[in-house]
Each structure stands twice: as structure tokens, then as C-alpha cells.
Amino acid sequence: MAFLDINDVHKSYGQAKVLNGVSVTVDKHEVVCLIGASGSGKSTLLKCVNALEPVDSGEILVDGDRVTGLGVDVNKLRRSVGMVFQSYNLFPHMSVLDNLTLAPRKVLGLKGDAAEALALEFLGKMGMAEKAQAFPDQLSGGQQQRVFVARALFHSPDILVLDEPTSGVDVRTRHEVLHLLADLHDAGMSVLLTTHDLNGLAAHLPRLICLNKEIVADGSPREVLVPEVLEKLYGAPMHVLEHGGMPIVLDHSENPMVGRFGGKAV
Numbered sequence: 001m002a003f004l005d006i007n008d009v010h011k012s013y014g015q016a017k018v019l020n021g022v023s024v025t026v027d028k029h030e031v032v033c034l035i036g037a038s039g040s041g042k043s044t045l046l047k048c049v050n051a052l053e054p055v056d057s058g059e060i061l062v063d064g065d066r067v068t069g070l071g072v073d074v075n076k077l078r079r080s081v082g083m084v085f086q087s088y089n090l091f092p093h094m095s096v097l098d099n100l101t102l103a104p105r106k107v108l109g110l111k112g113d114a115a116e117a118l119a120l121e122f123l124g125k126m127g128m129a130e131k132a133q134a135f136p137d138q139l140s141g142g143q144q145q146r147v148f149v150a151r152a153l154f155h156s157p158d159i160l161v162l163d164e165p166t167s168g169v170d171v172r173t174r175h176e177v178l179h180l181l182a183d184l185h186d187a188g189m190s191v192l193l194t195t196h197d198l199n200g201l202a203a204h205l206p207r208l209i210c211l212n213k214e215i216v217a218d219g220s221p222r223e224v225l226v227p228e229v230l231e232k233l234y235g236a237p238m239h240v241l242e243h244g245g246m247p248i249v250l251d252h253s254e255n256p257m258v259g260r261f262g263g264k265a266v
């Protein structure tokens with residue numbers, strides 16, 4: 001049985017339908033990426049997986065346990081699903097170690113020494129042991145993501161859910177996030193993430209699920225990063241080139257500068 005089983009989920013906010021019969025399975029040790037335009041329901045689906053949003057119908061199972069409906073053990077769920085949010089932030093005036101131990105001390109009630117020992121263990125797992133005393137602005141974007149994941153490890157999750165881990169970051173950070181995902185995969189984690197970065201991130205991952213309120217396609221980058229699927233995803237024609245055996249998506253439609261500055265795209 002799949003570790004994560006999302007089965008025919010429907011979800012509306014008021015009158016607005018956001019998820020329309022979405023079914024997805026993620027196996028143990030699988031890294032799966034949701035792609036889709038802004039507003040296509042990616043973040044909502046992740047929130048339903050973590051029981052932060054209720055579904056209207058359908059069901060979600062994590063490791064055989066129902067996440068949706070009445071009587072869900074949310075605490076157990078939050079232990080098995082580690083969520084790394086888009087909006088996570090580190091306190092700039094506190095070291096990495098202090099950032100990591102704050103919630104475990106205040107919320108989980110761990111003693112300072114125990115929290116520090118665990119934080120150092122998780123930082124070590126993330127290859128960040130030597131950064132324990134660093135301050136957030138001394139870390140690269142990818143290193144900050146590693147701290148966020150280290151924070152999620154306090155709950156010993158079996159699956160990590162990351163919403164837009166590369167939003168607003170530079171090329172180097174994208175590479176770092178790719179390495180991070182590969183490390184998590186090697187460590188036996190299941191990962192479900194979202195991205196709008198098709199070329200920098202999605203094209204490098206093994207399996208992409210294309211969401212536009214419903215599942216449009218599900219497969220490898222070569223299978224799904226094709227014009228027919230992309231048009232259904234973004235509602236506009238898109239071109240795909242191949243470079244070094246990998247698809248590269250050209251997004252002319254959203255370039256607002258086409259036709260300006262003397263007719264040349266910039």
C-alpha cells in the first residue's frame with residue numbers, strides 16, 4: 001500500500017472549487033513534486049494532507065491512517081507528516097541552534113540539553129553541524145532550507161511535505177535544494193513538494209504530478225513537460241526544447257516585455 005494515499009479529494013473555499021477529484025499516491029522513499037500555475041491548488045492539497053484544511057469529500061490516508069474526517073488523531077498525524085512551509089522564517093537575532101531548540105523547549109517541553117542534543121543530531125544529518133552557532137543571515141538559502149527540515153525532524157516524520165522550497169531563491173540555492181531532496185531520498189524519507197520552477201527544479205525530479213484543480217498528468221519530466229500537458233496546466237501554449245536529454249520549458253506567454261523595447265523580448 002502507498003504510504004500517502006489521496007483518494008478523490010474535493011475541496012472548495014466558499015463557492016470556489018479548488019480541488020476537483022484529486023487522487024495521488026506516494027510510496028515510501030518516493031520524491032514526488034506537484035507542479036501547476038499559481039492558484040491551481042498545490043498548497044491547499046498539502047494543507048489537506050497535514051489536516052490544516054478539511055476536505056469536502058474523498059479521503060487521505062497516511063501510512064494506512066485516515067487523515068480526513070472526524071476522529072482523526074491530529075497529533076499522531078503531525079508526527080508522521082513533517083511540513084516545511086513557504087512562510088517559515090528563522091529569528092535573525094538567534095543562532096541556528098537556538099532557533100531549532102525554541103519550539104521543542106516551549107511546545108514539546110524538552111529540557112534544554114535534550115533539545116540541543118537532538119538539534120545537533122538533526123543538523124548533523126542535514127550536513128549542517130558546523131553551522132549550529134551561525135546566525136540565519138550567514139546561511140545560504142539552501143542551508144536555511146536544511147535548518148527548516150532539521151526543525152521538522154523533531155517529530156520523526158516518515159514523509160516531508162515542502163511547499164515551494166525554492167520560491168524566490170537564486171540559482172545556487174536551487175542546486176542546494178536539489179541536493180537536499182536527494183539526501184532526504186537517500187535517507188529513506190518520502191517527500192511531497194510543490195514548485196512553480198519547472199526548469200530549475202521540477203525537470204530534475206523523478207516524478208511530477210500536474211495539478212490544475214484536478215490531476216492533468218502524472219509521470220517523469222520527459223513524459224509530462226510536453227506542450228499538450230503544459231497548455232492544460234497553464235491555459236496558454238508553451239514551447240519545450242531539449243537540452244542534454246532534459247526538457248526545457250519556454251514560457252513566452254507570461255513575458256510582459258515581449259513586443260516592448262523596440263519589439264525585442266528581454
Ligand code: ADP
Nearest residue numbers: 013016018036037038039040041042043044045
Ligand atoms: P497554489 O499553491 O497552487 O498557488 P493555493 O492552494 O494556494 O494554490 O490556492 C488555490 C486557490 O484557493 C486560489 O484561488 C486561492 O486564492 C484560494 N485560496 C487558498 N487559500 C484560501 C483560503 N484560506 N480561503 C479562501 N481561498 C483560498
Ligand code: MG
Nearest residue numbers: 042043044163
Ligand atoms: Mg502555493
